[in-house]
Amino acid sequence: MVTENIICVCCQVVPVDTEDEQTKLLFMEAFIQNNRVPNIIQLMSYHPDYLDCFLKTQHYLLHEDGPLPFDYRHYISIMACGRHQCSYLIKLQAQEFLLHGGNPEWLKGIDYVPQKLKDFLEINKILAHRPWLITKEHIEKLIAGKNRWSLSELTHALILCTHFHALSTFVFGCGLNDEIDFQNGHTFSSNHVDNDDSYSSDSSSLSDSANNSDEEGGLSALMARMKELTERKEEELTIEERLKDFAKVESQSAEITTSQKIPSPRADILRYVEDPNFTYKDFAKRDSVTEIPSFRAQDYSWEEHGFSLANRLYNEIGTLLDDKFNMAYNLTYYTMGNNTQVDTSSFRKAIWSYIHCMYGIRHDDYNYGEVNQLLERNLKAYIKTVTCYPERLTKKDYDGVMKEFKHSEKVHVNLMLLEARMQAELLYALRAVMKYMT
Template identity: 85%
Template sequence: MHTKLLFMDAFIQNNRVPNIIQLMSYHPDYLDCFLKTQHYLLHEDGPLPFDYRHYIAIMACGRHQCSYLIKLQAQEFLLHGGNADWLKGIDYIPQKLKDFLEINKILAHRPWLITKEHVEKLITGKNRWSLSELTHAIILCTHFHALSTFVFGCGLNDEIDFANGHTFSPSYVDDNDNYSSDSSNDNCDINNNNIVLFQSKDDEGSLRALMARMKELSEKKEEEELTVEERLKEFAKVESLSAEIATSQKIPSPSADVLRYVEDPTFAYTDFATRESVMEIPSFRANEYSWEEHGFSLANRLYSDIGSLLDDKFNMAYNLTYYTMGDNTQVDTSSFRKAIWSYIHTMYGIRHDDYKYGEVNQLLERNLKAYIKTVTCYPERLTKKDYDGVMREFKHSEKVHVNLMLLEARLQAELLYALRAIMKYMT
């Protein structure tokens, strides 16, 4: 009954129950938080006009070539009275929105580069933004950057009424296990309204080995704490190993329908560990600026209630558990969930002083790290082979949960950099 009510809410919000909502319904408690947050961002009272909100969402999705979300938001943009000429591309939009393109680009790929000067430029420019408008816009674009990773991570199909929409999917894998369609979303099958993810293969022993490592770590919790130097070394090791993990170099060519919304399409993620100005851009220490102590309150201050909604969503994705792993029950998955969250933050240069980063290398095997890195940083490059190669004994709902954590951890990482820049501008 809970899921049915959520579908009714989704239909009221979107004039449909999109495939992405159906997929999230594996986890109704999370879906509830998600719908409340997205509805607040797009449809309730806020600093930005409704056409701006949906267009910023389109620009954000363009950074990762997510045509699925672009199509959904373009429909919403027109329904809310948006100027159809804007859908011809960024050459046709107001200068105020053009001025936001740089921040959108940086946040999508290298959020550690954002500074208070970027904020000041928009706040004091000719087509100036208010701090509340800018906060609203930043949260919108980070929301849709992260949502794009979920779409690709789960391989969502287009809606049935879209140009490439279909009920029965044709063969979608070529000889190189890459997508054979120009659509970025031909990686699951929608059959009689049931979402079916990529089918996975058995991998005897891998889940058992993971659970053994988790148990071993839980038994070591009472051991002597690591020194600050030891924790720094562990973080640096995880960071450098992440930079060594290769992802697919075959970059899909974006269609003209996507490129029209993108400025500087070649700008992409680069490993934080290989940044040029190590002294100028140190690791982001979460104990000095954290979501709980700083970002939450600043977001609420500049855009009423959004911090609370985001906080509920972060906590739901992070703490969600059914105490299962594959066919195993009564499993404490907290160390695995924390390792995934921490690894994503590491790729964005965010260090938590109270976390033992050695657990990342113990709990996340290399191909799972490669999958996480691809989905989080280069989602448009994901292939069916990437998906099939990880978490082979996990249930589909568990894979969806992992992708929800990737979504939320990335979103939080982007927001931490953006909100810290706003705070520095204000002070």
């Protein structure tokens, strides 16, 4: 994990208001759960209402009654974080794994774990990078295999994976440094990528667009477009027009390139990873449109299908996830930069819809033309990098987008990236489970 290339927001301005009773109580809860108040929790304290939902969900997944034994939970979390080379979270989960009686031999790598966990590696890999490839056959293989998973165990494992895949994007997106007591905590390593040439010279790359927001008018222009969309009567678009707009956003996303300098995984991370060269591939470039059509949210939505299935197979988790999704999506202080009384709903919806679009999920009731109106190219590139290739992000990338936003607002954007990505992965996973069951 190349933390030294990324801005460490938590080391700059963490809004720990000692007079804020809610924040103090949340920090106490985090300390009880983790025997520390990790940097990631301190950073989330910009948004205490969200942090409350996050802590409840993560505690339930890792520490309360559930289908999986505790050592399996933490080891699956380690395997999930390995897909994005997130050493920060791997170190935290390795500590928890040992504290909960995990076999130290397993920390030598996946060659030392039970076959049941090895069998899970393939679905973890696909879920992390190309979840649209998951089928009911993947579920059946684990349920009916020699080292059988129960449906409830598998659901628990799938949710853990989506949680830690997405949490890895937040760690990189905000540039979290290692804990102070970790090796190299708050220090620079000698093998970092040079920020000055971290990105290719391709005109579609993120660094090339560093001043796009200024060229397009910056925050004032964005707010004007948001206001216009809010006040304008909803366009009556035909299904064909909405499909065309979705396809346009999808193809434009595929044209956006990210860093060509892929950080080399360290040996202490590779030990937990199978097939490290398997990474995100643009959905628009999938092998067959007929074999892998777009995922219509109306056919299988979180609200109508995923929520109830999750609760059915893993009691109460659907409710906790639903609260967390809604909190990240609806959270607003009606501010943007130094501006107040701003309706940010259209901006938030555009970000969420764009992430789902990159994963092939189409909302028939959304006008995808708004994505291009509200998300300038440089921000799209940042969103794509954080969501799909978080380990490639650099400090320059963080500094080059949302320049007029406050740090707390950038953190909020990264929380939306976390939750939208998790929901997208989870929809594919739960849909496959449902198809297996029916």
